[in-house]
Amino acid sequence: MFSRDTWKEIFETIQKNKLRTFLTGFTVALGIFIFVSLFGMGNGLNNTFAKFFGDDATNVLYLFPGRTSIPYKGYKANRRIEFENDDLAAIEKDFEMFLEYVTPRITRSALVKYKEESDNYSTRAVAPPHLFAEKTIIMKGRYLNEMDIAGKTKYAVIGRLVEQDLFKDADAIGEFIDVGGSVFKVIGVFQDDGGDNEERRIYIPYTTRQLIEKATDKVDQIIVGFKPELGYAGAMAFESSISKYIRNRKYISPNDPNGLFIRNVADQLKQNQQFAGVLQIIISGIAFAVIISGIIGISNIMLFVVKERTKEIGIRKALGATPKNVTSTILLESVFITTISGFVGMLIGVGLLRFIGNALEEDYFITDPYINIGTAIFATILLVLCGTIAGYVPARRAARIKPIVALRDE
Amino acid sequence: MIEIKDLHKSYKMGSNSLHVLKGINFSVDKGELVAIMGSSGSGKSTLLNILGMLDVADTGDYTLDGVPIKDMNETKAAQYRNKFLGFVFQSFNLINYKSAMENVALPLYYQRMPRKERQEKALKYLDQVGLKEWATHLPSELSGGQKQRVAIARAMAAEPKVLLADEPTGALDSTTSYEVMDLIQKINDEGNTILVVTHEEDIAHMCKRIVHLKDGVIVEDKKVKQVRASAYV
Numbered sequence: 001m002f003s004r005d006t007w008k009e010i011f012e013t014i015q016k017n018k019l020r021t022f023l024t025g026f027t028v029a030l031g032i033f034i035f036v037s038l039f040g041m042g043n044g045l046n047n048t049f050a051k052f053f054g055d056d057a058t059n060v061l062y063l064f065p066g067r068t069s070i071p072y073k074g075y076k077a078n079r080r081i082e083f084e085n086d087d088l089a090a091i092e093k094d095f096e097m098f099l100e101y102v103t104p105r106i107t108r109s110a111l112v113k114y115k116e117e118s119d120n121y122s123t124r125a126v127a128p129p130h131l132f133a134e135k136t137i138i139m140k141g142r143y144l145n146e147m148d149i150a151g152k153t154k155y156a157v158i159g160r161l162v163e164q165d166l167f168k169d170a171d172a173i174g175e176f177i178d179v180g181g182s183v184f185k186v187i188g189v190f191q192d193d194g195g196d197n198e199e200r201r202i203y204i205p206y207t208t209r210q211l212i213e214k215a216t217d218k219v220d221q222i223i224v225g226f227k228p229e230l231g232y233a234g235a236m237a238f239e240s241s242i243s244k245y246i247r248n249r250k251y252i253s254p255n256d257p258n259g260l261f262i263r264n265v266a267d268q269l270k271q272n273q274q275f276a277g278v279l280q281i282i283i284s285g286i287a288f289a290v291i292i293s294g295i296i297g298i299s300n301i302m303l304f305v306v307k308e309r310t311k312e313i314g315i316r317k318a319l320g321a322t323p324k325n326v327t328s329t330i331l332l333e334s335v336f337i338t339t340i341s342g343f344v345g346m347l348i349g350v351g352l353l354r355f356i357g358n359a360l361e362e363d364y365f366i367t368d369p370y371i372n373i374g375t376a377i378f379a380t381i382l383l384v385l386c387g388t389i390a391g392y393v394p395a396r397r398a399a400r401i402k403p404i405v406a407l408r409d410e
Numbered sequence: 411m412i413e414i415k416d417l418h419k420s421y422k423m424g425s426n427s428l429h430v431l432k433g434i435n436f437s438v439d440k441g442e443l444v445a446i447m448g449s450s451g452s453g454k455s456t457l458l459n460i461l462g463m464l465d466v467a468d469t470g471d472y473t474l475d476g477v478p479i480k481d482m483n484e485t486k487a488a489q490y491r492n493k494f495l496g497f498v499f500q501s502f503n504l505i506n507y508k509s510a511m512e513n514v515a516l517p518l519y520y521q522r523m524p525r526k527e528r529q530e531k532a533l534k535y536l537d538q539v540g541l542k543e544w545a546t547h548l549p550s551e552l553s554g555g556q557k558q559r560v561a562i563a564r565a566m567a568a569e570p571k572v573l574l575a576d577e578p579t580g581a582l583d584s585t586t587s588y589e590v591m592d593l594i595q596k597i598n599d600e601g602n603t604i605l606v607v608t609h610e611e612d613i614a615h616m617c618k619r620i621v622h623l624k625d626g627v628i629v630e631d632k633k634v635k636q637v638r639a640s641a642y643v
Contacts, residue, residue, distance in 0.1 A: 005525060016507040181537045318464060320492020320520040320568070322485040400484065404464040407503060 010333050021337055024301045028338045029345030031383055032367040035287050036349025036376050037369075042283030044353075044360070044369030049276050049366060051193060056328035059100070060133050062263040063240055063246065081250050081259055084212075085217040091224065094245065098226050098238055101129030104206045104219035105403070107243070110180030112202065114166040116286035121162055123179060123202045125209030133223045134192065136203075141173045141188030148205040155208075156184035159199035160191045179204070182212055193223025235266035287379075294383050299390030302334060306394035313398050314406025330395040331388060340388045342380040350376065411439040411572060411603050412461065419456055430456045432626035438572075438605065443598040443636070445614035446607045448623035455576055457623065458607045462495055462496070462574045476572050482536030490519050496565030500577035502557040504549040505629045510560045511536060511545040517568040535563040539593060555586035562593055566602075573597065573604040578615055585643075591616045592639035612637075 014021050050202035072125060083104070092102045106125040111118060124130070139160060148155050156179060163172040163186075172186045192198035210216050225236050243250050243256065243262055252259030306313075313326055353369045360366040398406070420430040422599050430453045438444055448454040459465035460472065463479060472479040474494055482490070491509035496502075496517075504513045523531070536542050539559040541552075549557055558578060565573055575594065579587035590615060598604050598618075606617055615637045622630035 005522075008525070009519065012512075068573070093507055177566070228591075311503075315505055316516070316520075317488060318462070318491060318497050318503070319517040319564070320488050320543050322488040324485065325488075325520065344569070402465060407499065 006329070010329065010336060012402055013329075013333060014337065017018065020305055024194075024298070024305065024334065024337045025341030025344075027297040027301050028294065028383060028387065029341040029348070031290060031297060032345035032376075032380050033292070033349045033352075035290045035379050036251070036371050037352050038290060039283065039287045039375065040349070040353040040369040040371040041366055042280070042287070042304055044366035046279055047367040047369075048365040049279065049344070051274070055135065058265050058269045059226050059228040059235070060265050061224040061226065061235075061242065062265075063224065063242070063324075064261040064263070065221075066258045066261055068256055069258040070253040070256040073251045075251050083219040083222055083254065085219065085247065086137065087246070088219065088222060090249065091222065091245070093244070095103060095226075095238075095242065096222075098223040100231065101127075101132060103127040103130040103133060103223050104195065105130065105221045106206055106209050106218075107188055107220055107221055108180070108209070109123055110202075111178075112162070112166065112180075113178040114172075114175065117166045117168075118178075119165055121159075121200055121202050123156075123209075124205055125204050125206040127206055129225060130203065130223065133225055134194075134198075136190045137190055139189045139191050140171075141186070143188055143190070144203060144205050149207050152207045152211050154182060154184045155187045157188040157190055157203040158186055159201045160189060161196060161199040162202060163189050165200075232266055232270060235264060237266045240266075291379055291383060295386040295390065298338065298383065298387035302387065302391035303394050305334070306330065308399045310398060310406050313316070314401075314403045317399075317403040318407065323396075326399035327392070327395045330398070331391060334386050334391040335384060338384045339370050339380075342384050346376050346380050411440045411475055412436075412441075412557060412605075413471070414461075414472040415471040417457075417460065417472065418468045419460060419465075420468060421452075430626055431460075434470070434626075434628060435630060436621065436631070438603060440603055441598070441601050443604045443607070443618045445617035445620045446605060446623060447609060447611075447620055449609065451622040453626045454607045454609075454623045458574055458576050458605065460603065461572075462497060463491050464497075472565050481531055488520075492517060492568060494571045496568060496570035496573045497559050498558065498565050498573065498575040498578045500580035502549070502554075502581070503562045504557055504564075506549050506562060509546050509548055510552065513549070513560055514564045514567050517564065532563075532567060535567045536560070538566070538612060539563045551585075554582050558582060558586075558590050559593060562590070562597070566597060571603060573602055575604065575606045577607055577609070579608065579610065584612075587613065588639045588642040592643055595636070595639055603611070 022369065063083070065083050068075070068077050068079045068081065071077045088102055088104055092099065103126050108123050108125070109120055110123050112121050126144070127149055128144050128146060136143065141157070143157055144155065156177065158172060164170070166177065167175065172189055175186050176183050177186060179202065206219070210218070226235065230238055239262055243260060246252070246260055247254055250259070309330070316326060350371065353371065356366070356369055358368060414434055414436045417431055417434040419428045420429040434457060439533070446454045446457060456465065460467050463482065466482070479490070505516070509531045511529060514535055515524060515528040518528040518531060533542060533545060536545050539562055540561070541556060544552060549560070552560065578594065579590055582590060594604060594606065595616060606613070608614050612620055615634055616639050617634070618636050619633050620630070621628055
């Protein structure tokens with residue numbers, strides 16, 4: 001059945017029936033190509049999504065003070081809550097075993113000037129561990145350290161785009177900039193995957209900010225980084241115990257929805273992952289539909305091919321072809337064409353994804369589209385297999401018809 | 411060579427059954443050239459198809475070269491056709507995407523003959539029908555007579571015991587018809603057994619024996635003096 005002669009016969013048939021070969025091959029190649037590129041684009045969409053929401057650390061709680069709405073322990077409602085340095089220290093001490101770090105964040109907008117260039121930027125006064133919460137990447141120079149906090153130094157770490165805006169092509173490190181009336185020395189430049197806004201920020205020591213604002217010890221927000229080992233359930237439990245702790249410390253009713261806000265990224269992350277999951281399901285669904293329509297297409301072609309060859313089959317049978325000869329020739333031919341063209345379609349699809357790369361990132365939110373080679377090969381084999389099965393039924397029927405009936409077929 | 415006893419065949423046409431062969435008894439010896447004649451619907455083609463194992467009889471015995479032909483499965487029938495029988499059809503039935511030589515070599519392919527040998531043999535038979543220089547041409551590039559000669563070469567290539575020709579001249583003009591009959595006579599002269607189905611009197615008289623079929627029975631079976639087709643060519 002698999003002798004060289006059989007293959008030669010098949011190659012000849014393929015070569016001499018170019019249109020038929022092309023039609024069959026094209027259907028399969030197109031099906032696989034669409035599947036691969038769609039699936040890849042879907043993955044790219046997913047990547048963008050992950051990038052949008054994966055820019056910040058996920059083992060982080062953001063604590064925001066609010067305004068009470070329920071009277072509690074002798075305090076009236078509508079009291080404004082404020083965090084202070086003491087709160088930071090207290091959290092650090094009392095939750096030590098759960099914590100990786102604690103950092104304050106004081107956000108102020110400021111006009112920043114360097115020589116003739118100036119613009120408004122948002123400054124964040126923070127402690128060194130803020131680096132981890134925001135996943136800030138230092139491009140050059142260094143980030144703030146504990147000595148800067150202790151010494152209340154006038155050092156600033158500026159975003160990549162701040163440097164670009166103010167310094168053009170020049171190196172910002174060691175230069176002095178005017179931030180809202182105070183002069184800071186640039187000690188580092190950072191980048192951030194979170195997008196342009198994130199890179200138009202300036203980090204300064206929080207103690208310096210407090211000094212500038214008339215030696216206060218107020219803090220806007222507290223950012224708590226907990227140990228990732230806590231997991232999702234642990235993070236939720238940690239959130240509720242820290243909420244209780246702060247409410248107790250600041251005399252906020254446990255039932256007051258407005259006194260304290262906590263943003264738990266772990267919770268959000270879970271939602272995002274669910275969203276991404278739904279996206280993946282939709283993409284898989286479409287890809288599956290493409291494969292199904294590919295299978296239907298190839299089945300139709302096979303039906304057509306066998307129908308077209310009925311007479312030829314009759315002649316061959318009259319000349320001594322056994323039913324097995326007939327079925328195996330038709331099947332080997334179709335498997336050969338579908339396999340080759342399937343892999344060609346796959347390669348073109350993969351090639352296209354490679355070629356696109358990140359070109360669609362800006363406008364279409366498709367980042368690094370790719371398809372797992374295993375998935376692509378699996379889909380190709382599935383299509384070839386289904387094509388074969390779809391071809392087998394009419395091929396067997398053709399092999400069984402009496403030669404006299406086949407010969408009469410015009 | 412061929413022995414047929416009480417052969418019956420009917421076709422179902424919707425709810426009606428059409429009784430085509432109503433008890434045929436008939437035998438052919440080796441080396442005979444038999445014309446089977448009859449008007450359309452007389453059952454002559456059906457008889458030939460049964461003899462050619464392209465179709466099966468309902469009842470009756472059929473022995474081909476001492477081998478009883480019955481209860482054949484498709485595979486067995488295919489092998490017998492390949493080994494014992496050569497076919498020539500009215501519409502030539504060449505495979506249109508294969509060259510003349512490849513068409514002739516096809517039955518040898520199913521005999522699992524090696525490629526080289528196959529091609530040599532095919533060329534030899536093409537030479538016999540005078541079409542050696544047309545070996546690489548496709549059927550579409552050949553005239554009707556040439557096509558039929560290729561078909562005859564193909565039928566003979568497997569060296570069958572019996573050559574069955576179904577209206578071999580039906581699609582040809584009279585000159586070409588005589589050419590084809592001349593070829594058939596020559597093949598017969600070499601000792602091959604040939605059955606020709608025809609409704610043309612002149613073609614029938616180029617055979618050595620005429621069997622007349624009418625309404626599914628043999629009404630006449632006579633030996634005739636053969637008219638040589640070469641006289642007309």
